Amino acid sequence: MAVGLTLIFGVMRVVNFAHGDMMVWGMYLAWLLAARAGIDPYASFAVCATVLFALGWGVQRGLVQRIVDAPHEMQILLMLGVALILENLALLLFGPEPVRVRSALGALTWYLGPLYVDVARLVTFVVAVALTLALAAFLRRTDLGRTIRAAADNPYGARVVGIDVPRVYAVAFGIGAACVGAAGALTAPVLPFQPALGLSASVVSFNIVIIGGMGSLLGAFVGGLLVSVAESLGAVFLRPSLKELVSFSLLIVILLLRPAGLFGRRTP
Amino acid sequence: MPALLRLDGVHAGYGDLTAVRDVTLAVEAGEIVALVGSNGAGKTTTLRAISGLVPLRRGAVALEGRSIGGLGSAAIAAAGIAHVPEGRQLFPTMTVLENLELGARTPESRARRAETLGRVYELFPRLAERRDQAAGTLSGGEQQMAAIGRALMARPRLLMLDEPSLGLAPVVVASIFADLAAINRAGVTVLLVEQNVLRALRLSHRAYVLENGGITLAGASADLLADERVRRAYLGR
Ligand SMILES: Nc1ncnc2c1ncn2[C@@H]1O[C@H](COP(=O)(O)OP(=O)(O)O)[C@@H](O)[C@H]1O
Numbered sequence: 189m190a191v192g193l194t195l196i197f198g199v200m201r202v203v204n205f206a207h208g209d210m211m212v213w214g215m216y217l218a219w220l221l222a223a224r225a226g227i228d229p230y231a232s233f234a235v236c237a238t239v240l241f242a243l244g245w246g247v248q249r250g251l252v253q254r255i256v257d258a259p260h261e262m263q264i265l266l267m268l269g270v271a272l273i274l275e276n277l278a279l280l281l282f283g284p285e286p287v288r289v290r291s292a293l294g295a296l297t298w299y300l301g302p303l304y305v306d307v308a309r310l311v312t313f314v315v316a317v318a319l320t321l322a323l324a325a326f327l328r329r330t331d332l333g334r335t336i337r338a339a340a341d342n343p344y345g346a347r348v349v350g351i352d353v354p355r356v357y358a359v360a361f362g363i364g365a366a367c368v369g370a371a372g373a374l375t376a377p378v379l380p381f382q383p384a385l386g387l388s389a390s391v392v393s394f395n396i397v398i399i400g401g402m403g404s405l406l407g408a409f410v411g412g413l414l415v416s417v418a419e420s421l422g423a424v425f426l427r428p429s430l431k432e433l434v435s436f437s438l439l440i441v442i443l444l445l446r447p448a449g450l451f452g453r454r455t456p
Numbered sequence: 457m458p459a460l461l462r463l464d465g466v467h468a469g470y471g472d473l474t475a476v477r478d479v480t481l482a483v484e485a486g487e488i489v490a491l492v493g494s495n496g497a498g499k500t501t502t503l504r505a506i507s508g509l510v511p512l513r514r515g516a517v518a519l520e521g522r523s524i525g526g527l528g529s530a531a532i533a534a535a536g537i538a539h540v541p542e543g544r545q546l547f548p549t550m551t552v553l554e555n556l557e558l559g560a561r562t563p564e565s566r567a568r569r570a571e572t573l574g575r576v577y578e579l580f581p582r583l584a585e586r587r588d589q590a591a592g593t594l595s596g597g598e599q600q601m602a603a604i605g606r607a608l609m610a611r612p613r614l615l616m617l618d619e620p621s622l623g624l625a626p627v628v629v630a631s632i633f634a635d636l637a638a639i640n641r642a643g644v645t646v647l648l649v650e651q652n653v654l655r656a657l658r659l660s661h662r663a664y665v666l667e668n669g670g671i672t673l674a675g676a677s678a679d680l681l682a683d684e685r686v687r688r689a690y691l692g693r
């Protein structure tokens with residue numbers, strides 16, 4: 189999901205506070221599809237991604253497009269507003285109780301010698317890696333992907349060559365939201381969730397994006413790995429409630445050593 | 457037969473400022489037309505208004521008799537106008553090849569992308585050598601070549617250039633101007649904006665002089681080169 193945030197920030201320089209709430213919507217969507225239609229979240233993540241793509245596209249076209257050139261504090265206000273609406277809508281529709289999605293894979297565990305591997309988590313990880321690679325290939329190899337990179341690199345230059353920059357932004361925002369939707373569906377079976385998860389998910393993914401370096405996909409991915417490893421180690425060696433302490437200490441240390449993040453370029 | 461490009465009473469500006477007022481000019485197919493004037497005269501704004509990068513306040517722009525005023529920049533580029541903007545405006549983290557390919561956006565230019573790329577590399581062998589290098593790492597002259605190459609990739613009917621000599625060493629400027637002459641001989645119509653008035657008048661067939669947002673002089677470039685007012689104001693003699 190940090191990858192989606194990176195794409196949105198990297199392309200439009202708009203900080204999307206509604207990110208975590210979009211992920212929660214992806215989770216509830218997976219939950220609905222599992223409960224009502226009996227579709228396993230590991231199959232429905234594509235549907236969740238598609239629906240969230242449409243939501244992201246709509247939010248961009250209807251709201252964000254009006255403020256891409258506005259100062260950051262206005263963008264933050266708008267995105268916080270979108271976040272609040274999404275979170276409270278989820279609260280209204282699904283209630284405050286944590287829910288959990290069952291997946292057929294959830295009960296499986298593989299033993300590899302002394303290690304045991306939770307298959308659901310493994311699949312979540314593998315699919316996340318595959319999606320990140322697919323997104324990177326899309327941005328590198330396809331015409332639309334290159335157009336997105338061009339608009340991120342130099343929006344005025346993109347208009348000069350005749351790229352419809354608002355349309356490209358809508359696609360990028362949609363893809364960013366789709367990543368989050370997929371991430372939501374894929375984590376739904378391994379993590380109980382409730383509407384209030386949105387904000388903390390946004391905070392975690394900002395942390396990841398800043399550690400990795402703003403606007404770098406590779407950075408978002410490596411940052412995600414680092415933060416999850418750091419949090420698990422923190423939970424094991426300190427205590428579970430202190431895991432955020434570990435990841436934010438990591439953030440501070442990395443920013444002290446590399447102010448632009450691990451893979452960030454210093455922006456002038 | 458209508459002119460390739462025609463501006464009629466064009467006004468454009470930013471906020472409260474009208475930077476260009478009542479500009480009327482024409483570019484015939486096959487010509488090199490120069491638009492010269494000092495810093496702040498409104499040359500860049502005129503090109504931006506033609507490209508749809510700033511809105512047209514008043515007046516009309518037509519390409520081959522078809523009105524393009526008020527269309528967005530994407531539609532105007534698709535209609536056949538390629539713009540080499542002031543400051544090059546390349547995509548600095550993308551490779552030279554990617555920059556060039558991004559210039560070919562219409563279905564027609566895309567279908568002939570490999571062929572046009574070959575012609576651009578023939579014209580600018582340096583770009584072929586550096587095709588996999590990030591555009592931001594090129595020298596100023598090479599960046600200007602890349603910006604011109606990117607515009608040519610669109611196979612435009614009209615190539616507009618904004619101060620291609622800016623910030624370049626005299627030898628590099630001379631070679632860029634020779635390239636422009638070659639591009640024009642190959643059949644591309646050129647509208648050239650320059651502060652380097654001497655070079656622009658030597659290269660072009662006709663020219664317009666822009667002062668404080670309005671056109672004050674127009675004519676054959678050779679006549680303007682000999683004109684007393686032009687010599688005093690722009691050529692320093
Ligand atoms: N982006 C802008 N915003 C506001 N004013 C501008 C902008 N660009 C140019 N101007 C003003 O418009 C006038 C014409 O500028 P410009 O078209 O860039 O002139 P030239 O290209 O001939 O040097 C100048 O007074 C300049 O200060």
Ligand SMILES: [Mg+2]
Nearest residue numbers: 499500542619
């Ligand atoms: Mg200028």
